[in-house]
Amino acid sequence: MFALARGGAVLLLLLLAACGTEYPQNSLSPHSDFAETIHQLYVSIFWWTMFILAVVWVLLAWVVVKFRAREGDEKPRQIRGHLGLEIGWTVGPALIVIAIAIPTIQAVFATQRPVSEDAMTVEVTGHRFWWEFHYPEQGITTANELVLPVDRPVNLRLGSPDVIHSFWVPKLGGKRDANPTVAVRDGEEPKYNWLFFTPQETGYFYGQCAEFCGESHAFMAMRVLVETEEDFEAWADRWRESPGALPPSGPEQPEDETELEMAGMPVQADEPDELEVGDEDPLVAMGRDVFLNQATCLACHAIEGTSAQGDRGPNLTLFGERTTLASGILENNPENLAAWIKDPWAFKPAAAMPGVDYDMQGTAGFWPATELSDEQVRAVSAYLLSLK
Amino acid sequence: MSSVATQQADTHSGAHEEETGLWSWITTVDHKRIAIMYFVTATIFFFVGGVEAMIMRFQLMNPEQSLISAELYNQLFTMHGTTMIFLVAMPMAVAFFNYVVPLQIGARDVAFPRLNALSYWIFLFGGLYLNASWLFAAAPNASWVGYATLTSSQFSPGVNVDFWFISLSILGIASIAGGVNFITTIVNMRAPGMKLMRMPLFTWMTFVTSFLLITAIPVIAVALIFLGFDRLFGTVFFDPGMGGDPVLWQHLFWIFGHPEVYILILPAFGVISDVIPTFSKKPLFGYPIVVYAGILIGFIGWGVWSHHMFTVGLGPIADSFFVAATMIIAIPTGVKIFNWIATMWGGSIRFTTAMLFSIGLLAVFTVGGLSGIMHASAPVNLQQHDTYFVVAHFHYVIVGGAMMGLWAGLYYWFPKASGRFLNETLGKWHFWTTMIGFNLTFFPMHFSGMFGMPRRIYTYSADLNVAIYNQLATIGAVIFAISAVIMVWNLVQSWRKGEKAPADPWGAPHLEWSIPSPPHHYNFPELPTVRSREPLWNDGEREEILAVTMGEATEEPHMPNPSYWPILLAASITLAWALVMTGVWWVIALGIIPVFFCTLMWGLEPAFPEDH
Amino acid sequence: MSTELQATQSGEHSHDEEGHGSVAMYIWIGVILAVLTFVEVAVFYIEAFEAVEVPILVVLSTAKVILVVMYFMHLKMEHRALTGLFMSGVVLTVFMVCALIILYHFLPRFAFAP
């Protein structure tokens, strides 16, 4: 008992200390209506349970101290039961349970109702091991960093092409699984999970996949940027302006088209880039050339306005604006990016992106990193970081 | 071990004594020996699972560490969960069922002694088969719940998941056989006068647990068959591309999985319902209520499975139903806790180690129960599901509930099994290191979970600021590991040279204490007649019973023959299942032949000496 | 063992050396079962019953199951402990099958999808 009490005191101190610390994935710090509903419910249940815990522990401690065996104890009275007491401690907990269940069921319905008719929809797709965000209304696709306008209701449509993932940004609300989308017959609508909320404050929120999805499950984080309406619109406009499109020297296509075709890659032969060469960093220009023409990055990645239109990996448009790399596990800076391009599995084992020392089943033939010199890798990372 | 056991028995040399030696243990059908084998095996697996846990705790001690690889980590937590549930908590409870139930109801053995041996051998071989995966560096790695589609051959191409589903199906056979055996034993083999409502609570909870075993295990068995067919023969049960629904796996898994939780906890409830009255010198308060509450928990436990699936998206109507059903379970559980406290109230409490573990269970299990109420609330669950908060919760329930109860039972019944006391000083060390280590390991996990640390992650970002909780947990885990070592040290020492225990060392009320410690292999020379719930606490009744039970068997007791068919059948079943891994029809068909042959020989072999 | 336990036999001596029923009764049950099967198939083919087809079929097949269990398996004549044991499995099965059918076919997976 003493150890318990002491342990409890220590932990209470820790909890107090915790209040001063910043927890980016704190589930007790609501920043949306959805999270707020959950939090209020949690707080009320928390106090009910603390009340029950106190009753049980105090009773137990009292009994243990008071009725311990002593020298010369007589045989205790052999009491077999008491109907009144039994009814009492059945009805009492039953009432508490009802007191918890009613607001719970109200919250169940409240949190599963679309926040409003005119909400913005974002199609969230969990991949092994990164997040894809598609804004059908804006025609935008981005990855790993979800940008949302503040105070605008949002409906997230959750799906997955592979295994179950779970979308969880604690400060914006509870998690919901991104289940593999079950194929249906022609004419029927596939079913998706939805998550509805209205972010109430601008800010930078951490999130993470919460359903075990394989080897690099731990490295499947994400960020949510809640911005003002104007910032959001500006971001969307920048995305559509295709910042990656400045070609160094007119259209240039991969030399061996058949190789790409064999690998199932769409060959973009008749879509020349028409923009002029600016006074840009030669490293960036080189990087663009490597990205679009020499390596096979574009087999999986897309950059708006270029010939890179692959959809197996994250869309890299506006990549330079992202704060993190590789789905929230690395800070987005040139060194990290170069290291990542060289050897993704050093950071994220079994990631779909091929790296230095390994082959990928099903993607054989795509081999960007090994054939790239260190300088080329630096150039690609400079190019990607220039996309803003 | 065997030599010690028989030395003890020699002092009361009765009609026909039990044989000793390895062969006699391999062919034994004696429920007491099988119980000891169950316990020893489960304790060894407890250390295997414990080592797995310790490696994980050190990996998680600091953020962004990589002591081991992510792949190895995934194998470790999958194996830790599978081992602790299927190879430790369940079989350890079964060890107590085996040892105690026939003695408590006044029977000479279980209803099907050879089936009992078969259960044990299947459990052993299934456990070995599961752990053999380590030798191929291909331990199961898709978590103990094995959610589709992660377990499909597309996303788990190796043999890891094959090891998992095959060994789980093998273990399922043992559980169903055990369930059938104990139900039959309890319904059919009670001593004269032992009415259902006179049975000790431990027997009652065994009864309820056995029902859960025979009803829940078939569901997972079928789910595993689906998984096996998907992996080996290309069926599309959980293939979303072909219209199969991965969520169906979750339904089937949790239809089994939730009753499984009660399979783990109810035996512990049974143990402390026997221990608390003994050491309070008072009969159990509200006996019928505690029995009915146990039955109710078992029954409602069938209607709550989707509370493991609130994040899956079943819609608000289904969510509400499962919220309500789940919360209803809290009521009988609470009733039980209050009844135990009321049993102690006004009693004369002796703080033996068994009693300390029971009181510890009440204190600690309540925490787990209450955090359970938190995530029974579906919206709150959306924040807590799959975080370390849940890890804290179920360890409070399974370790703080099930395992603490079983350790209480260990200290309580060890004198009966060995004729010697477990050392009480070491016992108290065991208890206090367990309490401190356990709470220090798992309490901080509530915080790391609420501050955003998901479970089943190999490492975590330093940004999350949860390192301190993980460090505390790792320190706690070390203390907890020490407590396990103390327990085993105590077991080994006391088995060999502990203080001798009399037939009834605790002044306990039930039949198992009316016979010598350790008991004759035939348990009761003659069957006693029972007239009340606490037969040994009623003076007249006690004398009558002891007059019958403390004597010697006058004629040769009617005891079953030893048999080697259980171990052979178990081996052939394991082999047949292992051959499933090949995925070749005719190889699998060939594997059935030895099973069929052993079954036939088993059927033709006389179970009792006089059946020729 | 046998002598002491004799006293505990709780009443019903269901183990009847002559068996549980007469041959004529068994044959009657067999005929009824066959008739019920043909009625089921008739209901399946007759379009007039389409609206009430499912409940009729469920009732008829339940009747068949009950007949087999009660008479061919002699549950009617046995100790009620057997009924209790078997019914616990049947009840849970029916509950599970109904629950899964309701979850998949009668409740929308996500009630308020926009």
Add this chain to the structure above:
Amino acid sequence: MAQAAAADHHATNTGISNFKLGFWTFLASECLFFGTLISTYMVYKGTALVGPYPAEIFSVITTTVSTTVLLFSSLAMVLALDAVQKANKKAALWWLFAVIAMGGIFLGMEFQSYLKYIDYGLTLTSSTFGSSYYVLTGTHKVHVLFGMIWMGILGWRIYTNRIGPPQAEQVEVAGLYWHFVDIIWIVIFTLVYLIP
């Protein structure tokens, strides 16, 4: 099986032998086993992406015939038990033979239908309907097959005079198994073949 004989020596609380009581308990467990298979079939009803769909291939007439055969095999089973209890060895053997024969006819007809369905393109891997249908009915057929082998062994033991009226319970329990398999088919017949 010898256990049954042994159990007869003991009186039990319920008056039912352990063997029989244990077997009924096992049957309760089997209910859940088939219940899960049936649930899965029902859950996947109407989700097959490609044909053939159930209504296109099931022949209710053929299945009715095989169902009736299985029903009558149950009748033969009780009559075999009745004969064993009345020490009528010849009748017992004939009725057991009838059970095995009707079980064989049932399996043969069902196997024939399998071949037909496979011809139509319904295989274990073709759709959710194929997977759940074949695994459900296939599991049932394995049960029937096992029952036939069991009956064969019982027949041999009756023939060699190892089973007489005192050991009738061995036949009774085998009968429980056979009837149970029959019940499962009654349910499958209704849920799979008749309900649209």
